[in-house]
Amino acid sequence: MSSSSRSRVWQSECVVPLAQLSLLNKRTRMPCLPILATLHPIKSELSLCVGAHIIPHPAKIERGGEDAFFISGHNGGAIAVADGVSGWAEQNVDPALFARELISNASSMVEDIEVEDDPQVLLRKAHAATSSKGSATVVVAIMQKNGLLKVANVGDCGLRVIRKGQVMFSTCPQEHYFDCPYQLSSEASTQTYLDAVVTTVKLVEGDILVMGSDGLFDNVYDREVVSTITTHRDVTEAAKALARLARDHSTDFSFDSPYSSEARTKGIDEPDWKKLLGMKLTGGKVDDITVVVGAVVKTPSYE
Secondary structure, three states: OOHHHHHHHHOOOEEEEHHHOOOOOOOOEOOOOOOOOOOOEEEEEEEEEEEEEEEOOHHHOOOOOOEEEEEEOOOOEEEEEEEEOHHHHHHOOOHHHHHHHHHHHHHHHOOOOOOOOOHHHHHHHHHHOOOOOOEEEEEEEEEOOOOEEEEEEEOOOEEEEEEOOEEEEEOOOOEEEOOEEOOEEOOOOOEOHHHOEEEEEEOOOOOEEEEEOHHHHOOOOHHHHHHHHHOOOOHHHHHHHHHHHHHHHHOOOOOOOHHHHHHHHOOOOOOHHHHHOOOOOOOOOOOOEEEEEEEEEEEEEEO
16 A cells, blocks of 8 residues: 555544554444453453544645554554654645655554564654655654553654543653754754654553644643543544644634744744734644544453
């Protein structure tokens, strides 16, 4: 399957228990509970039940946007999101191609013995195999069946882990300066897998993972992520609600978004005469929006 056809699959919403799935099908609809058998469970393992939703930039709908993601049933589950850097369009390069190929490579390599559930190694191998011109920010998370989550991120795609109504883990964006994030690239002068921030988090049953491109986190505060998650029990509906919230904020010129708030802290604001009138820079950032929501569930292991 080509990277472009994979990306079309990944741009559809989905709900699947990862223990039963390695590649998504657009029509896949499976319950989040394991299929019970007549065998006797000998232990309980943890896995991810995942839903995803993507809303392309309004001007990029026909091309499907420039984000890409994958969901894999490897081990306890693996998820990743990449965001193609739009500046490449100025050089007549489709920014989506690099992100899609990078994610396609990561999806096909996640089960490699050499990777050993290490997302940083996965980034190294996937990046080395990517031949498209361009660059992308990316975050990858691989969960073992004992609940150990390993995360590697380059740039400003992000991950939140929510436990009992609170954000107990958050990735930190990496940037050279405002609105210029770290990125994996076809050019040798940029970042590599060695620049990834690598973190290990111990998950427990009931934890919720929210992964997304900057189109989500530039427009939705963590408190809004938590409140949205707590009002949706279904992971697909939660992902859809978060994506739609981000879209609504992105086009609201009066909304004091995370993006505009950070811009002001970096000295980017309205002209002085407007500030004298009590005005400040507000508004969201119109962008591709990708949201992946995963619930940590127990999966019985049978004899």
